[in-house]
Amino acid sequence: SQTIHQWPATLVQPVGSPLSLECTVEGTSNPNLYWYRQAAGRGLQLLFYSVGIGQISSEVPQNLSASRPQDRQFILSSKKLLLSDSGFYLCAWSVGGTTYEQYFGPGTRLTVT
């Protein structure tokens, strides 16, 4: 069966520091991968998605970036965090190809101080 991991689970970082969140999927090949942000009391905002290694699409311009160095690894990064980057970050995957059903990881709670 498929499993999706995210780490760390919780992170507190000062403004201006770098960020690296990691997501990995097991039990499937060539998945579509997604990064979402969920701010307090708000819905899900799609940040990035990827249909293959090195293929990243950005949905919202901001100081975040994403990379997919391996088939089942998706990384969210920032060079300098802003207060507004605080939130709950969720990674998700779906079967490659034309599909919509997504499966979510446990999330990372990021607090920028």
Next chain:
Amino acid sequence: AQSVTQPDIHITVSEGASLELRCNYSYGATPYLFWYVQSPGQGLQLLLKYFSGDTLVQGIKGFEAEFKRSQSSFNLRKPSVHWSDAAEYFCAVGESGNKLVFGAGTILRVKS
């Protein structure tokens, strides 16, 4: 672009009572529709999905949803709510490019 509206931000029901969470979507063709549930501090779990066929779909945890094309709705129902159902519920519609568009969510509170 597709959009999803969940009109109720909060809903409170008594344990054992029936539940209906509303979802309206905007989409020209037959949509791919989903309901997810999120407990505090956790990821989203897929409850059920509609792609085609029977307009009444069954999901996990005793939930069901009915697709009504004429009303552009996909409401979630449960005949008897349990305290463990307290969570936030999200409706979503598939968008081109293998993406989902989510509603703003409905927070369900269950009172004993």
